[in-house]
Amino acid sequence: MGYFIISKDEAIKLLENRSLTIAVIGQGKMGLPIDVVFLEAGYRVIGVDVNPETVQKINEGNPPIIGEPGVIEGIRKGLKEKKFECTLSLEKAVDESDVIIIIIPTLIDKYRNPELQPVIKLINSIGAYMKPGKLIVIESTVPPLTTEQIVKKQLEQISSLKAGKDFGLGFAPERTYSGRAIEDIRDNYPKIVGGVDPRSTERIALLYETIAKKGVIQMSSSTAAEAVKIFKGIYRDVNIALANEFAKISEKIGVNVHEVIKAANSEPFSHIHRPGAGVGGHCIPVYPQFLINIADQFGISAALTKKGREINLSMPYHVVNRTIIALNKVNKNLKGSKITLLGLAYRGNVKEYRYSPTFDVIKGLKEYEAKIVLHDPLYKEEELREIIDIKFEEDLKKAIHNSDCIVILTDHSHYKELDISFFDEQANNPYAIIDTRHIFGHINERENDKRVIVGIGE
Ligand SMILES: NC(=O)c1ccc[n+]([C@@H]2O[C@H](COP(=O)([O-])OP(=O)(O)OC[C@H]3O[C@@H](n4cnc5c(N)ncnc54)[C@H](O)[C@@H]3O)[C@@H](O)[C@H]2O)c1
Incomplete structure (x- = not known):
C-alpha cells in the first residue's frame, strides 16, 4: 500500500x-x-x-x-x-x-x-x-x-x-x-x-x-517547523526573565510588580508574564539551550536567550535572599529555623518535577543550615526517596507545624484554597511566608504580630 x-x-x-x-x-x-x-x-x-x-x-x-x-x-x-x-x-x-x-x-x-x-x-x-x-x-x-x-x-x-x-x-x-x-x-x-x-x-x-x-x-521546511516550537518556547523563557527582572527592580523602587504588570497588560501589545522562583519542566528551560547550541555552531551569540536563562536560573537564589529578609523581619535567622517548602512540581497541579526551581531553592537554603521540610500534595514520600535528600512530609499540617517560614513555590489548587488562618494556627509565630506564586496577593495586611508575607517583586 x-x-x-x-x-x-x-x-x-x-x-x-x-x-x-x-x-x-x-x-x-x-x-x-x-x-x-x-x-x-x-x-x-x-x-x-x-x-x-x-x-x-x-x-x-x-x-x-x-x-x-x-x-x-x-x-x-x-x-x-x-x-x-x-x-x-x-x-x-x-x-x-x-x-x-x-x-x-x-x-x-x-x-x-x-x-x-x-x-x-x-x-x-x-x-x-x-x-x-x-x-x-x-x-x-x-x-x-x-x-x-x-x-x-x-x-x-x-x-x-x-x-x-x-x-x-x-x-x-x-x-x-x-x-x-x-x-x-x-x-x-x-x-x-x-x-x-x-x-x-x-x-x-x-x-x-x-x-x-x-x-x-x-x-x-522541517527546519521552519522546528523553529516555530523553539522560538515560541524561548519567547516564554525570555518573557518570564523580563518579568523577573522587573520584579527585582520593583522590590527596590517600592512598587508591586503584579499591580504594574496587570495594568501594563491592559494594552493589547503588552503580554508580560509572571515573575516567580524560576522556570521548570522539561520544555521551557530546555529549548533555549537548543538554540544557544545551534547559534554557537554558526558563530552567533544568542545573547538575549542566554541572559534570559541566566536570570531565570538566578531566581531560586533570589527566593533564598527573600527568605533571609523575611526571617529578619520576624527576628529569626535561617540557621536552625524550620523552613517549609510548598511545592516540588514545577507548575501548579502538574505532577512533573524535572528542572523544578525547588531543587535550587533547597540547595541555596542548605548552605545556611536551615531545617528544610518539603510538601507537595501530588507526591508520596516513597516516590521521592531517590530524588531529594531532605525531609518530605505528606501531611500538610505536619509540614507547616512549628514552621518559622513557609515558602510557597508551586501554585497547586490545594494551596490556593487554603485560608491564611490555617498557616497562622500551625506555624511558629511570628513566622514568615514567602509567596513566590502570589497566591496571597489579595491579603492587604502584609505584616502583623503573627507573620510577615513577602513576595517576589513586591
Ligand atoms: N509534557 C509536555 O508538556 C510537552 C509539551 C510539548 C512537547 N513535549 C515534548 O514531547 C516529548 C515527549 O515528552 P513527554 O512529556 O511525553 O515525555 P515523558 O517522559 O512523559 O514520556 C516519554 C516516554 O517515552 C519512552 N521512551 C523513551 N525512549 C524511548 C524509545 N527509544 N522508544 C520508545 N519509547 C521510549 C519513555 O519510556 C516514556 O514512557 C519531548 O520532546 C517534549 O519536549 C512535551
Missing part, C-alpha cells in the same frame, strides 16, 4: 476510510494523548515504549499518567475495540504501521548540550526495519536542522531508501500544555507541519487535518 508513495487521491481515500495504522513511539505524557486523539478519529494505533512496566500497565488499561483528562478512558476504549495495543517491539510497530510518530524525551545533558542520542538511536533502529511507503513524523521537540540534517541522513543511510521518494519525513511539534493535552491536540491550535520535501509536508498535513479541528499550518 504505502501511504507516502501512492497518489494523493488514493492517500485521501485511505484517510477518509481511516484505513491507516499509526505507530506512536513513546507512551509518556504526550504520546498517550496522541494515541487517544488518533483513536477517537477512527485510526488503528500501536503504542511503543521501552519501559516494560509502562507497556504492561497500558495494555491492562491503566496507563501510568495522571492529570490528563480523557487519556485513561480513551486508551481503555481503544483496547476494548481492539483498535489499540501497546508493545515493546519497535520492529512489529514499524512493520505494521503506515505512519510512525516519534514522541520520546529530548533533554539536555549536564553541560546543557542537547541530548539527541536517544532520538538518533531510535532513528537507527527504525531505519533498520523500514520499508518503502512509510511516513515518519517527529513530534519530540528538537533543535532546528535536526530533522533535515541528522534524522534524514541517518534514515537514508541505514535503510538505503531515499526521503521524499521512498519514504516521507517531517516535523510536527507537540504544542500542548500539560493537563489539557487531548483538548490542545484536537481542538485548540492548528497543527504546525513541515516536511523535508513538499510531498512529505503534504502527506503529514493531510493526516493531521483529520484530527486537528483548527486545521494545519504548512511550513516551507
Whole structure:
C-alpha cells in the first residue's frame, strides 16, 4: 500500500476510510494523548515504549499518567475495540504501521548540550526495519536542522531508501500544555507541519487535518517547523526573565510588580508574564539551550536567550535572599529555623518535577543550615526517596507545624484554597511566608504580630 508513495487521491481515500495504522513511539505524557486523539478519529494505533512496566500497565488499561483528562478512558476504549495495543517491539510497530510518530524525551545533558542520542538511536533502529511507503513524523521537540540534517541522513543511510521518494519525513511539534493535552491536540491550535520535501509536508498535513479541528499550518521546511516550537518556547523563557527582572527592580523602587504588570497588560501589545522562583519542566528551560547550541555552531551569540536563562536560573537564589529578609523581619535567622517548602512540581497541579526551581531553592537554603521540610500534595514520600535528600512530609499540617517560614513555590489548587488562618494556627509565630506564586496577593495586611508575607517583586 504505502501511504507516502501512492497518489494523493488514493492517500485521501485511505484517510477518509481511516484505513491507516499509526505507530506512536513513546507512551509518556504526550504520546498517550496522541494515541487517544488518533483513536477517537477512527485510526488503528500501536503504542511503543521501552519501559516494560509502562507497556504492561497500558495494555491492562491503566496507563501510568495522571492529570490528563480523557487519556485513561480513551486508551481503555481503544483496547476494548481492539483498535489499540501497546508493545515493546519497535520492529512489529514499524512493520505494521503506515505512519510512525516519534514522541520520546529530548533533554539536555549536564553541560546543557542537547541530548539527541536517544532520538538518533531510535532513528537507527527504525531505519533498520523500514520499508518503502512509510511516513515518519517527529513530534519530540528538537533543535532546528535536526530533522533535515541528522534524522534524514541517518534514515537514508541505514535503510538505503531515499526521503521524499521512498519514504516521507517531517516535523510536527507537540504544542500542548500539560493537563489539557487531548483538548490542545484536537481542538485548540492548528497543527504546525513541515516536511523535508513538499510531498512529505503534504502527506503529514493531510493526516493531521483529520484530527486537528483548527486545521494545519504548512511550513516551507522541517527546519521552519522546528523553529516555530523553539522560538515560541524561548519567547516564554525570555518573557518570564523580563518579568523577573522587573520584579527585582520593583522590590527596590517600592512598587508591586503584579499591580504594574496587570495594568501594563491592559494594552493589547503588552503580554508580560509572571515573575516567580524560576522556570521548570522539561520544555521551557530546555529549548533555549537548543538554540544557544545551534547559534554557537554558526558563530552567533544568542545573547538575549542566554541572559534570559541566566536570570531565570538566578531566581531560586533570589527566593533564598527573600527568605533571609523575611526571617529578619520576624527576628529569626535561617540557621536552625524550620523552613517549609510548598511545592516540588514545577507548575501548579502538574505532577512533573524535572528542572523544578525547588531543587535550587533547597540547595541555596542548605548552605545556611536551615531545617528544610518539603510538601507537595501530588507526591508520596516513597516516590521521592531517590530524588531529594531532605525531609518530605505528606501531611500538610505536619509540614507547616512549628514552621518559622513557609515558602510557597508551586501554585497547586490545594494551596490556593487554603485560608491564611490555617498557616497562622500551625506555624511558629511570628513566622514568615514567602509567596513566590502570589497566591496571597489579595491579603492587604502584609505584616502583623503573627507573620510577615513577602513576595517576589513586591
Ligand atoms: N509534557 C509536555 O508538556 C510537552 C509539551 C510539548 C512537547 N513535549 C515534548 O514531547 C516529548 C515527549 O515528552 P513527554 O512529556 O511525553 O515525555 P515523558 O517522559 O512523559 O514520556 C516519554 C516516554 O517515552 C519512552 N521512551 C523513551 N525512549 C524511548 C524509545 N527509544 N522508544 C520508545 N519509547 C521510549 C519513555 O519510556 C516514556 O514512557 C519531548 O520532546 C517534549 O519536549 C512535551
